[in-house]
Amino acid sequence: MSGKADYTSLLKKTELFCELPDDLLSKFITHITKKSVAKGNILFLEGELASYCYIVTKGWFKLFNETLDGTEAVVDVLTVGNIFGESLALNSKYNFGVQAVEDGEILILQNSVLQKQVKENVEFASVVLSFLDSGRKKQIKEMEHMAVQNAPQRIGCFLLRLCPLGNESDVVINLPYDKSLIASRLGMKAETFSRALNKLRAETGILIDGSRVEIANISQLSDFSCSACSSYYPCEDLKENKGAG
Amino acid sequence: MSGKADYTSLLKKTELFCELPDDLLSKFITHITKKSVAKGNILFLEGELASYCYIVTKGWFKLFNETLDGTEAVVDVLTVGNIFGESLALNSKYNFGVQAVEDGEILILQNSVLQKQVKENVEFASVVLSFLDSGRKKQIKEMEHMAVQNAPQRIGCFLLRLCPLGNESDVVINLPYDKSLIASRLGMKAETFSRALNKLRAETGILIDGSRVEIANISQLSDFSCSACSSYYPCEDLKENKGAG
Protein backbone atom coordinates (compact mmCIF):
# COMPACT_ATOMS: atom_id res chain seq x y z
CA MET A 1 0.00 0.00 0.00
CA SER A 2 2.94 2.34 0.39
CA GLY A 3 4.75 1.54 -2.83
CA LYS A 4 5.07 3.99 -5.67
CA ALA A 5 2.14 2.21 -7.26
CA ASP A 6 -0.51 3.95 -5.26
CA TYR A 7 0.93 7.40 -5.75
CA THR A 8 -1.23 7.55 -8.82
CA SER A 9 -4.45 7.30 -6.87
CA LEU A 10 -3.18 9.82 -4.34
CA LEU A 11 -2.30 12.30 -7.05
CA LYS A 12 -5.66 11.78 -8.71
CA LYS A 13 -7.24 13.24 -5.62
CA THR A 14 -5.49 16.58 -6.03
CA GLU A 15 -6.71 19.48 -8.09
CA LEU A 16 -3.43 19.98 -9.92
CA PHE A 17 -2.85 16.38 -10.95
CA CYS A 18 -6.32 14.88 -11.13
CA GLU A 19 -6.81 15.26 -14.86
CA LEU A 20 -3.34 14.44 -16.08
CA PRO A 21 -2.81 11.45 -18.34
CA ASP A 22 -1.10 8.50 -16.68
CA ASP A 23 2.08 8.75 -18.69
CA LEU A 24 2.64 12.29 -17.49
CA LEU A 25 1.76 11.35 -13.93
CA SER A 26 4.38 8.65 -14.03
CA LYS A 27 7.00 11.22 -14.92
CA PHE A 28 6.23 13.01 -11.69
CA ILE A 29 5.92 9.84 -9.67
CA THR A 30 9.49 8.81 -10.38
CA HIS A 31 10.57 11.98 -8.59
CA ILE A 32 8.17 11.76 -5.69
CA THR A 33 9.12 10.60 -2.23
CA LYS A 34 6.80 9.90 0.64
CA LYS A 35 7.50 11.01 4.16
CA SER A 36 5.92 10.75 7.57
CA VAL A 37 5.83 13.93 9.60
CA ALA A 38 5.42 14.05 13.36
CA LYS A 39 3.17 16.56 15.03
CA GLY A 40 4.94 19.88 15.51
CA ASN A 41 7.50 19.39 12.77
CA ILE A 42 8.17 22.41 10.62
CA LEU A 43 8.55 21.70 6.92
CA PHE A 44 9.82 25.11 5.96
CA LEU A 45 9.67 28.74 6.98
CA GLU A 46 8.67 31.90 5.19
CA GLY A 47 11.47 33.30 3.09
CA GLU A 48 13.25 30.02 2.44
CA LEU A 49 14.00 29.08 -1.14
CA ALA A 50 10.97 27.27 -2.52
CA SER A 51 12.63 24.05 -3.62
CA TYR A 52 9.92 21.53 -2.94
CA CYS A 53 6.18 21.25 -3.04
CA TYR A 54 4.18 18.97 -0.81
CA ILE A 55 0.98 16.99 -1.20
CA VAL A 56 -0.87 16.03 1.96
CA THR A 57 -1.85 12.38 2.13
CA LYS A 58 -2.62 12.24 5.84
CA GLY A 59 -3.04 14.65 8.73
CA TRP A 60 -3.38 18.40 8.95
CA PHE A 61 -0.84 21.09 8.14
CA LYS A 62 -0.82 24.71 9.16
CA LEU A 63 0.35 27.49 6.82
CA PHE A 64 1.32 30.53 8.85
CA ASN A 65 2.98 33.93 8.85
CA GLU A 66 4.43 35.94 11.66
CA THR A 67 3.32 39.53 12.15
CA LEU A 68 5.57 42.36 13.28
CA ASP A 69 4.36 42.14 16.86
CA GLY A 70 5.13 38.43 17.04
CA THR A 71 1.59 37.20 16.54
CA GLU A 72 1.00 34.28 14.27
CA ALA A 73 -1.41 34.61 11.37
CA VAL A 74 -2.76 31.31 10.09
CA VAL A 75 -2.98 31.57 6.32
CA ASP A 76 -4.58 28.18 5.82
CA VAL A 77 -5.08 24.75 7.35
CA LEU A 78 -4.80 21.92 4.83
CA THR A 79 -5.48 18.22 4.78
CA VAL A 80 -5.57 15.23 2.43
CA GLY A 81 -5.49 16.11 -1.25
CA ASN A 82 -4.20 19.62 -0.78
CA ILE A 83 -0.92 20.84 -2.18
CA PHE A 84 1.30 23.58 -0.83
CA GLY A 85 4.68 25.14 -1.50
CA GLU A 86 4.32 24.72 -5.23
CA SER A 87 6.09 27.34 -7.29
CA LEU A 88 6.49 27.68 -11.00
CA ALA A 89 8.66 30.75 -10.83
CA LEU A 90 12.41 30.29 -10.63
CA ASN A 91 14.25 31.12 -7.42
CA SER A 92 11.10 32.00 -5.60
CA LYS A 93 10.72 31.91 -1.87
CA TYR A 94 8.01 30.44 0.28
CA ASN A 95 5.33 32.93 1.26
CA PHE A 96 4.62 31.24 4.56
CA GLY A 97 5.87 28.64 6.97
CA VAL A 98 4.31 25.19 7.31
CA GLN A 99 3.98 23.02 10.38
CA ALA A 100 2.36 19.64 10.94
CA VAL A 101 -0.37 20.09 13.53
CA GLU A 102 -0.66 16.37 14.04
CA ASP A 103 1.11 13.27 12.80
CA GLY A 104 0.75 13.08 9.05
CA GLU A 105 2.16 11.99 5.73
CA ILE A 106 3.16 13.93 2.65
CA LEU A 107 4.45 13.42 -0.83
CA ILE A 108 7.43 15.55 -1.74
CA LEU A 109 8.22 16.77 -5.22
CA GLN A 110 10.87 19.16 -6.42
CA ASN A 111 9.45 22.34 -7.85
CA SER A 112 12.12 22.12 -10.51
CA VAL A 113 10.39 19.00 -11.83
CA LEU A 114 7.15 20.93 -12.17
CA GLN A 115 9.00 23.78 -13.80
CA LYS A 116 10.70 21.46 -16.25
CA GLN A 117 7.41 19.92 -17.31
CA VAL A 118 5.79 23.31 -17.70
CA LYS A 119 8.52 24.27 -20.11
CA GLU A 120 8.52 21.03 -22.05
CA ASN A 121 4.90 20.06 -22.06
CA VAL A 122 2.43 22.57 -23.42
CA GLU A 123 -0.54 20.61 -22.16
CA PHE A 124 0.79 20.53 -18.64
CA ALA A 125 1.57 24.23 -18.84
CA SER A 126 -2.05 24.79 -19.72
CA VAL A 127 -3.17 22.69 -16.76
CA VAL A 128 -0.90 24.68 -14.49
CA LEU A 129 -2.24 27.99 -15.74
CA SER A 130 -5.79 26.79 -15.13
CA PHE A 131 -4.74 25.69 -11.68
CA LEU A 132 -3.27 29.09 -10.91
CA ASP A 133 -6.35 30.81 -12.28
CA SER A 134 -8.55 28.60 -10.17
CA GLY A 135 -6.45 29.43 -7.13
CA ARG A 136 -6.93 33.09 -7.82
CA LYS A 137 -10.66 32.68 -8.01
CA LYS A 138 -10.67 30.90 -4.69
CA GLN A 139 -8.75 33.76 -3.15
CA ILE A 140 -11.32 36.25 -4.39
CA LYS A 141 -13.99 34.06 -2.88
CA GLU A 142 -12.11 34.02 0.42
CA MET A 143 -12.09 37.78 0.46
CA GLU A 144 -15.80 37.82 -0.12
CA HIS A 145 -16.31 35.38 2.72
CA MET A 146 -14.43 37.56 5.15
CA ALA A 147 -16.49 40.55 4.05
CA VAL A 148 -20.01 39.15 3.96
CA GLN A 149 -20.17 36.10 6.21
CA ASN A 150 -20.48 36.17 9.98
CA ALA A 151 -18.63 33.77 12.24
CA PRO A 152 -21.10 30.84 12.20
CA GLN A 153 -21.45 31.09 8.42
CA ARG A 154 -17.70 31.08 7.91
CA ILE A 155 -17.42 27.90 9.94
CA GLY A 156 -20.26 26.31 7.98
CA CYS A 157 -18.59 27.26 4.73
CA PHE A 158 -15.30 25.81 5.93
CA LEU A 159 -17.03 22.53 6.77
CA LEU A 160 -18.78 22.43 3.40
CA ARG A 161 -15.46 22.74 1.63
CA LEU A 162 -14.30 19.61 3.46
CA CYS A 163 -17.29 17.59 2.30
CA PRO A 164 -16.60 15.13 -0.50
CA LEU A 165 -18.73 16.12 -3.48
CA GLY A 166 -21.66 13.97 -4.44
CA ASN A 167 -22.74 13.15 -0.90
CA GLU A 168 -25.94 14.73 0.24
CA SER A 169 -26.31 13.50 3.79
CA ASP A 170 -24.52 11.86 6.69
CA VAL A 171 -21.12 13.21 5.82
CA VAL A 172 -18.51 12.74 8.52
CA ILE A 173 -15.53 15.06 8.76
CA ASN A 174 -12.52 14.88 11.01
CA LEU A 175 -11.14 18.22 12.08
CA PRO A 176 -7.64 18.75 13.39
CA TYR A 177 -7.29 18.08 17.07
CA ASP A 178 -6.62 21.70 17.91
CA LYS A 179 -9.74 23.55 16.84
CA SER A 180 -8.29 26.95 17.64
CA LEU A 181 -6.31 26.55 14.42
CA ILE A 182 -9.51 26.67 12.45
CA ALA A 183 -10.53 29.73 14.39
CA SER A 184 -7.36 31.52 13.30
CA ARG A 185 -7.77 30.27 9.77
CA LEU A 186 -11.23 31.80 9.70
CA GLY A 187 -10.07 35.05 11.23
CA MET A 188 -11.71 34.74 14.60
CA LYS A 189 -10.72 34.08 18.20
CA ALA A 190 -11.04 30.68 19.85
CA GLU A 191 -13.83 31.90 22.11
CA THR A 192 -15.76 33.29 19.19
CA PHE A 193 -15.24 30.02 17.36
CA SER A 194 -16.68 28.07 20.25
CA ARG A 195 -19.75 30.24 20.49
CA ALA A 196 -20.22 30.39 16.73
CA LEU A 197 -19.99 26.63 16.48
CA ASN A 198 -22.76 26.31 19.04
CA LYS A 199 -24.92 28.63 17.05
CA LEU A 200 -24.15 26.74 13.86
CA ARG A 201 -25.12 23.48 15.51
CA ALA A 202 -28.38 24.96 16.73
CA GLU A 203 -29.21 26.35 13.29
CA THR A 204 -28.16 23.49 11.05
CA GLY A 205 -28.48 20.29 13.06
CA ILE A 206 -24.86 19.24 12.65
CA LEU A 207 -23.39 16.98 15.33
CA ILE A 208 -20.04 17.66 16.92
CA ASP A 209 -18.10 15.22 19.06
CA GLY A 210 -14.57 16.34 19.69
CA SER A 211 -12.86 16.54 16.35
CA ARG A 212 -15.58 14.55 14.64
CA VAL A 213 -18.29 16.46 12.79
CA GLU A 214 -21.34 14.77 11.36
CA ILE A 215 -23.45 16.60 8.83
CA ALA A 216 -26.85 15.02 8.56
CA ASN A 217 -28.24 17.46 6.06
CA ILE A 218 -25.92 19.24 3.67
CA SER A 219 -28.55 21.49 2.20
CA GLN A 220 -29.59 22.70 5.64
CA LEU A 221 -25.99 23.64 6.27
CA SER A 222 -25.52 25.35 2.93
CA ASP A 223 -28.81 27.23 3.21
CA PHE A 224 -27.48 28.73 6.38
CA SER A 225 -23.87 29.26 5.30
CA CYS A 226 -24.21 30.40 1.71
CA SER A 227 -27.10 32.81 2.09
CA ALA A 228 -24.86 35.86 2.26
CA CYS A 229 -22.52 34.74 -0.51
CA SER A 230 -22.42 35.19 -4.27
CA SER A 231 -22.44 31.46 -4.97
CA TYR A 232 -24.19 28.54 -3.39
CA TYR A 233 -22.59 25.26 -2.33
CA PRO A 234 -20.82 23.60 -3.96
CA CYS A 235 -19.90 26.95 -5.44
CA GLU A 236 -20.39 25.58 -8.95
CA ASP A 237 -18.82 28.55 -10.63
CA LEU A 238 -15.54 27.78 -8.94
CA LYS A 239 -15.35 24.67 -11.02
CA GLU A 240 -16.97 25.84 -14.23
CA ASN A 241 -15.03 29.00 -14.75
CA LYS A 242 -11.45 28.04 -15.02
CA GLY A 243 -11.24 31.61 -14.01
CA ALA A 244 -9.82 34.77 -15.34
CA GLY A 245 -9.42 38.34 -14.35
CA MET B 1 -0.04 61.74 -27.48
CA SER B 2 -2.60 59.09 -28.38
CA GLY B 3 -0.60 57.29 -31.03
CA LYS B 4 0.71 53.81 -30.54
CA ALA B 5 4.04 55.35 -29.69
CA ASP B 6 3.20 56.18 -26.12
CA TYR B 7 1.70 52.79 -25.36
CA THR B 8 5.20 51.79 -24.35
CA SER B 9 5.34 54.25 -21.52
CA LEU B 10 1.83 53.30 -20.43
CA LEU B 11 2.72 49.62 -20.33
CA LYS B 12 5.90 50.37 -18.44
CA LYS B 13 3.72 51.57 -15.59
CA THR B 14 2.08 48.18 -15.15
CA GLU B 15 3.36 45.34 -13.02
CA LEU B 16 3.00 42.73 -15.75
CA PHE B 17 4.74 44.64 -18.53
CA CYS B 18 7.12 46.95 -16.73
CA GLU B 19 10.21 44.81 -17.05
CA LEU B 20 9.74 43.45 -20.53
CA PRO B 21 12.28 44.26 -23.23
CA ASP B 22 11.08 46.74 -25.84
CA ASP B 23 10.99 44.23 -28.66
CA LEU B 24 8.58 42.03 -26.76
CA LEU B 25 6.50 45.03 -25.74
CA SER B 26 6.18 46.02 -29.37
CA LYS B 27 4.71 42.60 -30.15
CA PHE B 28 1.92 43.34 -27.73
CA ILE B 29 1.52 46.93 -28.81
CA THR B 30 0.66 45.97 -32.35
CA HIS B 31 -2.38 44.17 -30.94
CA ILE B 32 -3.42 46.85 -28.49
CA THR B 33 -6.26 49.25 -29.04
CA LYS B 34 -7.19 52.22 -26.92
CA LYS B 35 -10.70 53.05 -25.95
CA SER B 36 -12.56 55.71 -24.03
CA VAL B 37 -15.20 54.49 -21.61
CA ALA B 38 -18.02 56.64 -20.28
CA LYS B 39 -19.08 56.52 -16.66
CA GLY B 40 -21.44 53.67 -16.00
CA ASN B 41 -20.39 51.54 -18.97
CA ILE B 42 -20.03 47.87 -18.29
CA LEU B 43 -17.03 46.24 -19.92
CA PHE B 44 -18.04 42.67 -19.19
CA LEU B 45 -20.01 40.59 -16.72
CA GLU B 46 -19.13 37.63 -14.58
CA GLY B 47 -19.33 34.39 -16.50
CA GLU B 48 -18.61 35.82 -19.93
CA LEU B 49 -15.82 34.27 -21.96
CA ALA B 50 -12.58 35.99 -20.99
CA SER B 51 -11.44 37.15 -24.41
CA TYR B 52 -9.76 40.42 -23.54
CA CYS B 53 -7.73 41.97 -20.82
CA TYR B 54 -7.74 45.66 -20.02
CA ILE B 55 -5.16 48.11 -18.77
CA VAL B 56 -6.43 51.26 -17.11
CA THR B 57 -4.86 54.46 -18.42
CA LYS B 58 -7.38 56.89 -16.98
CA GLY B 59 -10.28 56.83 -14.54
CA TRP B 60 -11.54 54.28 -12.06
CA PHE B 61 -13.07 50.87 -12.69
CA LYS B 62 -15.09 48.74 -10.35
CA LEU B 63 -14.75 44.94 -10.22
CA PHE B 64 -17.86 43.43 -8.72
CA ASN B 65 -19.84 40.30 -8.03
CA GLU B 66 -23.48 39.90 -7.26
CA THR B 67 -24.49 37.94 -4.19
CA LEU B 68 -27.49 35.65 -4.10
CA ASP B 69 -29.56 38.15 -2.18
CA GLY B 70 -28.96 40.80 -4.82
CA THR B 71 -26.29 42.72 -2.98
CA GLU B 72 -23.21 43.78 -4.83
CA ALA B 73 -19.80 42.79 -3.56
CA VAL B 74 -17.00 45.04 -4.77
CA VAL B 75 -13.98 42.87 -5.43
CA ASP B 76 -11.66 45.73 -6.26
CA VAL B 77 -11.50 49.31 -7.47
CA LEU B 78 -8.70 49.92 -9.95
CA THR B 79 -7.08 52.92 -11.58
CA VAL B 80 -4.16 53.89 -13.81
CA GLY B 81 -1.56 51.17 -14.26
CA ASN B 82 -3.78 48.33 -13.13
CA ILE B 83 -4.71 45.41 -15.31
CA PHE B 84 -7.82 43.27 -15.12
CA GLY B 85 -9.51 40.48 -17.05
CA GLU B 86 -6.19 38.86 -17.93
CA SER B 87 -6.33 35.12 -18.32
CA LEU B 88 -3.67 32.68 -19.37
CA ALA B 89 -5.94 29.68 -19.33
CA LEU B 90 -7.87 28.75 -22.44
CA ASN B 91 -11.63 29.21 -22.58
CA SER B 92 -11.78 30.73 -19.16
CA LYS B 93 -14.52 33.01 -17.99
CA TYR B 94 -14.39 36.29 -16.17
CA ASN B 95 -14.61 35.97 -12.40
CA PHE B 96 -16.38 39.29 -11.96
CA GLY B 97 -18.05 42.08 -13.84
CA VAL B 98 -16.37 45.42 -14.51
CA GLN B 99 -17.92 48.85 -14.73
CA ALA B 100 -16.43 52.29 -15.29
CA VAL B 101 -17.27 54.40 -12.27
CA GLU B 102 -16.29 57.58 -14.06
CA ASP B 103 -15.16 58.52 -17.54
CA GLY B 104 -11.93 56.74 -18.30
CA GLU B 105 -9.61 55.21 -20.86
CA ILE B 106 -8.31 51.70 -21.28
CA LEU B 107 -5.99 49.68 -23.44
CA ILE B 108 -7.49 46.47 -24.76
CA LEU B 109 -5.50 43.35 -25.52
CA GLN B 110 -6.69 39.92 -26.52
CA ASN B 111 -5.90 37.30 -23.96
CA SER B 112 -5.03 35.00 -26.83
CA VAL B 113 -2.06 37.25 -27.57
CA LEU B 114 -0.82 36.83 -24.03
CA GLN B 115 -1.40 33.10 -24.25
CA LYS B 116 0.50 32.86 -27.51
CA GLN B 117 3.50 34.67 -26.08
CA VAL B 118 3.49 32.52 -22.98
CA LYS B 119 3.74 29.47 -25.17
CA GLU B 120 6.38 30.83 -27.49
CA ASN B 121 8.52 32.88 -25.19
CA VAL B 122 10.00 31.19 -22.16
CA GLU B 123 11.13 34.45 -20.65
CA PHE B 124 7.67 35.94 -20.86
CA ALA B 125 6.22 32.76 -19.41
CA SER B 126 8.54 33.21 -16.48
CA VAL B 127 7.43 36.83 -16.07
CA VAL B 128 3.81 35.72 -16.14
CA LEU B 129 4.38 33.05 -13.52
CA SER B 130 6.07 35.59 -11.27
CA PHE B 131 3.16 37.93 -11.86
CA LEU B 132 0.68 35.25 -10.86
CA ASP B 133 2.75 34.37 -7.81
CA SER B 134 2.93 38.02 -6.84
CA GLY B 135 -0.82 38.28 -7.23
CA ARG B 136 -1.26 35.37 -4.89
CA LYS B 137 0.91 36.94 -2.27
CA LYS B 138 -1.07 40.15 -2.49
CA GLN B 139 -4.25 38.20 -1.94
CA ILE B 140 -2.81 36.63 1.20
CA LYS B 141 -1.91 40.11 2.35
CA GLU B 142 -5.44 41.31 1.65
CA MET B 143 -6.80 38.54 3.81
CA GLU B 144 -4.50 39.59 6.60
CA HIS B 145 -5.65 43.19 6.25
CA MET B 146 -9.28 42.20 6.61
CA ALA B 147 -8.41 40.21 9.70
CA VAL B 148 -6.12 42.52 11.63
CA GLN B 149 -6.76 46.09 10.54
CA ASN B 150 -9.62 48.24 11.72
CA ALA B 151 -11.53 50.59 9.43
CA PRO B 152 -9.26 53.66 9.64
CA GLN B 153 -6.17 51.51 9.14
CA ARG B 154 -7.66 49.79 6.12
CA ILE B 155 -8.34 53.15 4.53
CA GLY B 156 -4.83 54.33 5.30
CA CYS B 157 -3.39 51.17 3.78
CA PHE B 158 -5.53 51.64 0.68
CA LEU B 159 -4.22 55.20 0.30
CA LEU B 160 -0.63 54.07 0.78
CA ARG B 161 -0.99 51.60 -2.05
CA LEU B 162 -2.00 54.47 -4.30
CA CYS B 163 1.10 56.47 -3.47
CA PRO B 164 3.81 56.46 -6.13
CA LEU B 165 6.92 54.90 -4.64
CA GLY B 166 9.88 57.09 -3.90
CA ASN B 167 7.92 60.08 -2.68
CA GLU B 168 8.07 60.79 1.02
CA SER B 169 5.84 63.80 1.44
CA ASP B 170 3.17 65.92 -0.19
CA VAL B 171 1.70 63.14 -2.23
CA VAL B 172 -1.62 63.98 -3.85
CA ILE B 173 -4.09 61.24 -4.71
CA ASN B 174 -7.37 61.47 -6.58
CA LEU B 175 -10.01 59.07 -5.41
CA PRO B 176 -13.01 58.05 -7.48
CA TYR B 177 -15.91 60.48 -7.21
CA ASP B 178 -18.11 57.99 -5.43
CA LYS B 179 -16.30 57.23 -2.22
CA SER B 180 -18.78 54.58 -1.15
CA LEU B 181 -17.09 52.33 -3.71
CA ILE B 182 -13.94 52.39 -1.66
CA ALA B 183 -15.99 51.58 1.40
CA SER B 184 -17.30 48.42 -0.27
CA ARG B 185 -13.87 47.57 -1.58
CA LEU B 186 -12.58 47.71 1.98
CA GLY B 187 -15.45 45.70 3.37
CA MET B 188 -17.19 48.44 5.30
CA LYS B 189 -20.34 50.52 5.02
CA ALA B 190 -20.40 54.07 3.67
CA GLU B 191 -21.16 55.55 7.09
CA THR B 192 -18.32 53.65 8.67
CA PHE B 193 -16.06 54.86 5.91
CA SER B 194 -17.01 58.45 6.58
CA ARG B 195 -16.36 58.17 10.28
CA ALA B 196 -13.19 56.16 9.81
CA LEU B 197 -11.85 58.70 7.35
CA ASN B 198 -12.38 61.44 9.93
CA LYS B 199 -10.47 59.45 12.48
CA LEU B 200 -7.69 58.76 9.99
CA ARG B 201 -7.43 62.46 9.22
CA ALA B 202 -7.24 63.32 12.90
CA GLU B 203 -4.55 60.72 13.54
CA THR B 204 -2.32 61.17 10.51
CA GLY B 205 -2.70 64.75 9.35
CA ILE B 206 -3.85 63.91 5.84
CA LEU B 207 -5.97 66.49 4.04
CA ILE B 208 -9.17 65.59 2.27
CA ASP B 209 -11.04 67.85 -0.11
CA GLY B 210 -13.73 65.98 -2.01
CA SER B 211 -11.98 63.33 -4.05
CA ARG B 212 -8.58 64.90 -3.54
CA VAL B 213 -6.37 63.52 -0.80
CA GLU B 214 -3.12 65.14 0.22
CA ILE B 215 -0.64 63.21 2.28
CA ALA B 216 1.82 65.52 3.92
CA ASN B 217 3.72 62.87 5.81
CA ILE B 218 3.85 59.33 4.49
CA SER B 219 5.59 57.86 7.50
CA GLN B 220 2.98 59.27 9.85
CA LEU B 221 0.34 57.56 7.75
CA SER B 222 2.18 54.26 7.59
CA ASP B 223 2.99 54.30 11.31
CA PHE B 224 -0.71 54.43 11.92
CA SER B 225 -1.85 52.07 9.19
CA CYS B 226 0.79 49.35 9.25
CA SER B 227 1.10 48.93 13.00
CA ALA B 228 -1.21 45.91 13.08
CA CYS B 229 0.21 44.28 9.96
CA SER B 230 2.97 41.79 9.24
CA SER B 231 4.82 44.14 6.91
CA TYR B 232 5.47 47.84 6.92
CA TYR B 233 4.94 50.23 4.03
CA PRO B 234 5.89 49.84 1.29
CA CYS B 235 5.48 46.17 2.19
CA GLU B 236 8.98 45.35 0.95
CA ASP B 237 8.52 41.64 1.12
CA LEU B 238 5.86 41.83 -1.56
CA LYS B 239 8.61 42.70 -3.96
CA GLU B 240 11.47 40.60 -2.65
CA ASN B 241 9.82 37.25 -2.58
CA LYS B 242 8.65 36.51 -6.02
CA GLY B 243 6.57 34.20 -4.02
CA ALA B 244 5.64 30.57 -3.91
CA GLY B 245 3.39 28.40 -1.97
Add this chain to the structure above:
DNA sequence: CGAGGTGTTGAAAGTGCTCAAATGGCGTGG
Protein backbone atom coordinates in the same frame (compact mmCIF):
# COMPACT_ATOMS: atom_id res chain seq x y z
C1' DC C 1 -36.42 76.56 -6.35
C1' DG C 2 -36.89 71.50 -6.06
C1' DA C 3 -35.16 66.69 -6.99
C1' DG C 4 -31.80 63.30 -6.62
C1' DG C 5 -27.47 61.70 -5.53
C1' DT C 6 -23.70 61.77 -2.06
C1' DG C 7 -21.74 62.56 2.37
C1' DT C 8 -22.23 63.36 7.34
C1' DT C 9 -23.96 62.80 11.95
C1' DG C 10 -26.59 60.74 15.91
C1' DA C 11 -28.45 57.03 18.63
C1' DA C 12 -29.30 52.26 19.29
C1' DA C 13 -28.36 47.51 18.27
C1' DG C 14 -25.30 43.80 16.81
C1' DT C 15 -21.09 41.32 16.52
C1' DG C 16 -16.81 39.89 17.85
C1' DC C 17 -12.99 40.77 21.17
C1' DT C 18 -10.71 40.93 25.83
C1' DC C 19 -10.19 39.38 30.25
C1' DA C 20 -11.24 36.16 33.68
C1' DA C 21 -12.87 32.02 35.56
C1' DA C 22 -14.77 27.36 35.27
C1' DT C 23 -15.00 22.91 32.96
C1' DG C 24 -13.41 18.64 31.17
C1' DG C 25 -10.16 15.40 28.87
C1' DC C 26 -5.81 13.24 29.11
C1' DG C 27 -1.28 11.83 30.42
C1' DT C 28 2.18 11.62 34.27
C1' DG C 29 3.80 10.33 38.55
C1' DG C 30 2.78 8.51 42.86
Add this chain to the structure above:
DNA sequence: CCACGCCATTTGAGCACTTTCAACACCTCG
Protein backbone atom coordinates in the same frame (compact mmCIF):
# COMPACT_ATOMS: atom_id res chain seq x y z
C1' DC D 1 -5.80 3.00 40.37
C1' DC D 2 -6.01 7.71 41.75
C1' DA D 3 -4.54 12.56 42.32
C1' DC D 4 -2.58 16.10 39.96
C1' DG D 5 -1.42 19.37 36.50
C1' DC D 6 -1.67 20.79 31.83
C1' DC D 7 -4.10 22.30 28.03
C1' DA D 8 -7.92 23.04 25.03
C1' DT D 9 -12.52 24.42 25.35
C1' DT D 10 -16.38 26.64 27.26
C1' DT D 11 -18.85 30.26 29.59
C1' DG D 12 -19.67 34.86 31.46
C1' DA D 13 -19.35 39.90 31.66
C1' DG D 14 -17.93 44.09 29.88
C1' DC D 15 -15.94 46.62 26.08
C1' DA D 16 -14.73 48.32 21.32
C1' DC D 17 -15.84 48.64 16.83
C1' DT D 18 -19.06 48.38 13.04
C1' DT D 19 -23.65 48.36 11.36
C1' DT D 20 -28.34 49.88 11.10
C1' DC D 21 -31.83 53.15 10.80
C1' DA D 22 -33.00 57.75 10.49
C1' DA D 23 -32.38 62.52 9.79
C1' DC D 24 -29.97 66.19 7.83
C1' DA D 25 -26.50 68.93 5.03
C1' DC D 26 -24.48 69.72 0.62
C1' DC D 27 -23.98 69.92 -4.29
C1' DT D 28 -25.33 69.60 -9.03
C1' DC D 29 -28.60 69.70 -12.47
C1' DG D 30 -32.92 70.69 -14.47
